[in-house]
Amino acid sequence: MSFPAVRIKICGLQDIPTALAAARAGADAIGLVFAPGRRQVTPQQARAICQALPPLVSRVGVFVNTPMEEVRQLAHYCGLDLVQLHGQESPEYCQQLGLRCIKAIPGDRSSLERAADYPVSALLVDHVQPGSGQTFDWQILMGVSLKQPLILAGGLHPGNVGRAVAMVRPYAVDVSSGVEFRGKKDETLIKAFIQRVREVCYCVAG
Template sequence: MLRVKVCGLTRSQDARLACELGADAVGFIFYPKSPRFITPDKAGEIASGLPEHVARVGVFVSPEPVEVQAAISAAGLDAVQIHGSDSPELYSALPVQTICALNLPPGSQLRDAEMQAAGAVAIVFDSHAPGQYGGTGRLSDWQLARELAARLTLILAGGLNPDNIRDAVEQVKPWAVDVNSGVEAAPGEKDPEKLERFFHEIKDYRGDRDAD
């Protein structure tokens, strides 16, 4: 069964709609340079109004473990997604699961991804854009993603939207998908129609969860 994470949330109404449509996880970005930045305290306020079964994921870029620990407490996180770190083992002592975000340049090999993902419970396979960490709107390398999905717990990200999500799932066969800019009206603001279309397009891959 395909799982779905809706990331880059900054508004309560968007988070609630994502959950109503069947999101398995919601993502909050704690990287100050992101246009979708949110403070852990604000994320905690939003998360407090969501169903318990929906995982709260905090997204970080090269953070210090103490920073992550503070955000876990403030936002009530269930998992953390780490970008920009070649040493995910630094976060192995955290009380929640760690997801490793891969941002591989063109020409990367399977072994490069496997080395970066060591110690993580899952990997987010995103598109490569120098200086950017997620929300680029660019497609990732689906061929490499497919190879990784056959060997690792892979969450596919990178330019996913209602128009390409079916092709992405068919080609890559990921464990989960992670959508952000592809369902936005503006950075940090989800478009309800796009979000609804996104879930509609993948309902056939989600068992009975989103059946009409």
């Protein structure tokens, strides 16, 4: 049975040692949050992390309703490979931005039906309250055909990501709070999360 390897993004990183640990553990991408919140990084922090990471690890900047020119400037300054948009950005915004985009949408039927409107590199399907650390009903994705690659997010952690991957078979998974301990990224949880995804992909493919 064909089951391509699922890519893994560790989001909300704020320092070089943790970013390097995630890369060593096998993360395909790291996320840097520019939107206000406890995981927000400064442009200087983000630039330093991006420069410290090894090649072939994607640098993703997370924005919420940010003016286009500001996103472009930060992407260039920091060396981002993609931007991830978590606000009410329109399909027109995504097209005019001129950067490779991941658009986050809520995991509900109406949002999925409108997903084809977005000219983006991938769609990230999350809980209706992004960043809440809650899962949504993955069954809603059964039978849905998206023209863009699907990144699954929302409440994932080492204990449930295996089941999520086996059920949804996404292009990638995205985790933030699910690999934190007392509000900080935990290297042991990052390793466990990545190992579980790899184990499930290997078992199902075999």
